[in-house]
Amino acid sequence: MILTVTPNPSLDRTYEVPGLRRGALLRAEGDRVEPGGKGVNVSRAVAATGGRTTAVMPLGGAEGALLARLLDEQGIEVAGVPLAGSTRVNITLVEPDGTLTKVNAAGPALTAAEAAALLLAVRSRAANADWIACCGSLPRGPGPEWYAELVARTHRAGARIALDTSGEALTAALAWRPEVVKPNAEELAEAVGRSLATVGDAVKAAEELRARGAGTVLASLGADGQLLVSDGGTYWGHAPVATVRSNVGAGDASLAGFLAAGGHGPAALAAAVAHGAAAVGLPGSAMPGTADLDPASVVTTADIPVDRPLADPRTGGPS
Template identity: 75%
Template sequence: MILTVTPNPSLDRTYEVPALDRGAVLRATTDRIDPGGKGVNVSRALAAGGHRTLAVLPLGGPAGAALAGLLGAEGIEVAGVPVAGQTRSNISVAEPDGTLTKVNAAGPELTAEEAEALLRKVGERWAGADWIACCGSLPRGLAPEWYAELVARAHRAGTRIALDTSGPSLTAALRERPDVIKPNAEELAQAVGRPLATLGDAVKAAEELRDCGARAVLASLGADGQLLVDEDGTHFGGAPVAAVRSNVGAGDASLAGFLAAGGTGVAALAAAVAHGAAAVQLPGSLMPAPKDLDPSAVRVTDAVPLDRELTEPAP
């Protein structure tokens, strides 16, 4: 069982439009509303693959109730912590070429009591969990050290932690040695304080994060594939994608695939790549089911082409 923690969940509405013309009245060709937040998406991808998962998250107001209902409809068990603020709603506008414009709300500000209640809820439910996946930004009211405290408590209980966050909350958590972290290229660059132009740059950045405390780094590099840097070395994986429809939640699907495949080693990296490649070809933040995966298309190697330039260099 994989338990996910999403401190700042959302309702995500996605509109597909022929073109995004600023100042114009746009008519969507399709629209959908999905549960949102990085940990929520990990649970959704796990559930889509038939894996048991439990989502721990704060819930507030009608939007929070709607979010819990949508998750329940997908077969996901929810352990909600009531909060006074309103669960946020986000909007994404997707164009035919895969360009995505997102408007993310700030979300509620949690009180100190609500922040501690969220930690306690995780502690009450982590028995029997193979992994805890802590994902996403921290809402207002939670100190950058909140994830670090959660990692420390989980490790004392003997539970492995996967962490997908960035900025000060990632920096603070590294000292507690999370078992795996999952940055994208931009987050890697931010963490080491310099731009990344090549795969070699990304490998070096991941190695530095391991030096800072991460036991393994699973780095999503968009169209360039994924890197796994751990105690066994460095491996690089990729898969062809016919057309990108939406990249919302693709990194979350990758993490779900990685953890469902054990969370360590080359086989887990291959599963992460297959899930990420499938996710970008689906609308909105729809998570891939087994029928959407093409494991035979995945290629993983330890001969990393270090000089290869990134398609989208990270500033």
């Protein structure tokens, strides 16, 4: 069973629009509302392929109630921590060429008591989890050391941690040696304090995170595939994508595939790549089911293309 922790979940509303014009009235050609937040998406991806998962998160207001109901409808057990504020709502606008414009709300502030209750909710369920995936930004209230405390407490319970966050929250948690960290290229560059121009640069940055405490680094490089850097070696994986509809949640789907496949080695990397490639071909933040996956299209290799330029995630061209 994979337990996910999302300190700042959301309802994600996506509108497909013919184009963006500032100050104009835009008529959506399609819209959808889905559960959101990185850990929530990991649970959704696990459930979509028939796996067992429990999602721990703070929930408040009518938005929180709707979020819990939507997850229940997808077969996900929700362990909600009551919140005085209301769960946030995020907006994504999708243009026909795949360009995304996102407006993410800050979300409610957590009191010290609510943040402590969230830690307790995780701790009480840790013993039954194969993996605990702690994902996303922290809400207002808890300091950047909150994830570090979560890693320390769950390690004391004998659980394995996969951490997907960034900035000071990631830096503070590394000293407690999370088994897996999953940055994207921008987060990886931020963590080492320099820009990354090639896949080789990303490998060196991942090695630095390992030297600072990360057991395994699973790095999403967007159009340039994914890297796995661990004690077992360094591998690169890639799969072709015919049409990109939305990259919202693709990294979360990748992490779900990786953990569901055991969380180590090239076979788990291949599962991560297959899930990520399938997710970007789906609308909004839809998570791929088994029928959407194409594992035969995935290539994994220890022959790393170190000189391959990394694409700019904003344009798809060289960074």
